Amino acid sequence: MRGLTLGYLVRRLGMFFLTIWLGATIIFIVPRLAPGDPVAAMVTRLQAQSGYVEGSAEMIEAWRARFGLDGPIYVQYVNYLRSVLTFNLGFSLSSFPSRVEEMIAQALPWTVGLLSVATIISFVIGNAIGALLAWRRTPAALRAILPLSFTFTSIPFFMLAILFIYVFAFGLRWFPPFGAYGRGLVKGFNWPFIKSVVEHGVLPAFSIVVASMGFWGLGMRGMMITTDGEDYMILAQAKGLRPARIFWNYGIRNAVLPQFTALALSLGGIVGGSTLVEYVFAYPGMGYLLYQGIVNNDYTLIQGIVFMLIVTTATAVFIIDLLYPFIDPRISYQKR
Amino acid sequence: MSFSQASENARASVSQEAAVLQVCDLRVYYDTPLGAVRAVDGVSFEVYQGEVLGLVGESGCGKTTAAMAVLRLVQPPGRIVGGQVFLNGVELTRLSEGELRRIRWRELALIPQGAMNSLNPVMKVRDQIADAIETHEGKQPARELKERILQLLATVGLPARVYNMYPHELSGGMKQRVCIAMAIALNPPLIIADEPTSALDVVVQRVVGETLLRVKEQLGVSIILIGHDMGLQAQLANRVAVMYAGHLVELAPVLAIFSAPLHPYTQLLIEAIPTIKQRKPLKLTEGLTHDLRNPPPGCIFHLRCPHAMDVCRSEKPPLREVRPGHFLACYLHA
Ligand SMILES: Nc1ncnc2c1ncn2[C@@H]1O[C@H](COP(=O)(O)OP(=O)(O)OP(=O)(O)O)[C@@H](O)[C@H]1O
């Protein structure tokens, strides 16, 4: 009855490609809205800022070769689409001849590693706290303490991060204050390197968790209060089920459903990095890269990161659409 | 009025001595900013072994609240402020949560008023029934458990495919019958059925009514049958208790209630039914005339009673047995 149908898969895949195509097209159109040669304009702007751009002549040539900027707009468009869909994202404006896809490939693993772990921890802790806050049987003492954990969410993030660096890195010297791994280590699958990566990740991850779990917690609290008033919760009690079972299988199991959509979207947005965190901790991920792109006016780099974001968000939506019928039986592959 | 022979026999077999449930002076109030809503205000009755006790009255008179109090499931801001509930001699209002949990469902099951939303939307029917069984009887061998659940579904006239279905795949009547199957899963001595046929269309109402009748006859379970559906009451009940504004005003054998009601309110109720056969929710032209937070002194019904006397306005009439088995809270027919 709820089997995955080919039609559903095709529709969802269609949606997936449509999203990516639309996003790529917008990225193509926006710089062309300004009059003149976009590449020359960008290079000129850069030169005006920093005086001299190394290899600017070659860069302009490379761009022309890539886009055929002298050709008619539809030729440019087709060329652009072809290169972008093969993740050929062009040269970085600020650090030619580095290619954008290579810069992204360097930064991506750091961000994905840090943010996916932090997001999932934050999701689990935040939802648990929110659910406990809404649950009538939660001991009063616990219920009094738990909201304190949300107060961190209201502190501006960078202040929190600076505080953590001050206390845990400079004060207690438990963790290194910045970077992703120690100097002089051989990158690879060896213990000293892995240990160093984990040590460097703890403070940024902790900051992200503390700063974002209130978001999950407040959402969950609201959902759980609604769920707790449902008739099936009362019948579950009448059945004499153990409170823990009612809490998990009847309460959380229902209340958490909308949270999964939000989780998928925030996991999809991970490749955008957490600019603030990565900046404060000088963490060499996508957020830091984006920051550099912005301060350096590196339009191709920003473009590349935005395109990656579009692709991963579309992918996350695609995956959640496929998974949702498994977590909520009321959603079937047939309808919608 | 004509009742089926089978139900007539079942009625005769009711043992008058053995009370499964005794409710004494039960009071349940809802705390509101403007004062306590006295939803149930001093209600006493008994349910005998194997009988169906009907509990009728207008919407808002406190039927569900009384039932939930018996189950000790009154939702805040409501709370039981007084009275006792004896289930097979055990005083429920004094039990700890843990003790209560072991008694629930095994001894006292519920067919809830909102059967539409009473099933967990993300659990299959089989898991929800299994939940009730395994909580009280421990882990069961998979094969036996499945057979038992299929048997339960068959008892309430549901096809075996329902076993693997989710609640949203069922019609209203099917959900209602799943709730009935769940209620009889542990063979409890008492089931509270809160408006089991409301919100169903007429044909399905009949099917559910017949299912309840079969359950009653096969299992000999006692049932408190709440509802405005007077046709269903006539079909199933042995005795009927009439509630008005949180008070029990009359309690008598079903025939007496229908053919010779004594309380002026019951008379109004019975007159309001076009025919017994017609299953329509009770609707009187006038509703409650007082605020449940502020009940009048004397007889609870005197503001609407055509026979009200001076004594009715000052002193509350007690529930007395005016004829054998016929209880009445009214100064008439003394
Ligand atoms: N949460 C609440 N807060 C305040 N008053 C309440 C609350 N729940 C119920 N009441 C009041 O208690 C009274 C009894 O309600 P109850 O649901 O028991 O009536 P009922 O006889 O079951 O009605 P129905 O036939 O409509 O199901 C009603 O007057 C209602 O207004």
Ligand code: SF4
């Ligand atoms: S006691 Fe008086 S007011 Fe109340 S129902 Fe009887 S006659 Fe009417």
Ligand SMILES: [Mg+2]
């Ligand atoms: Mg009710």
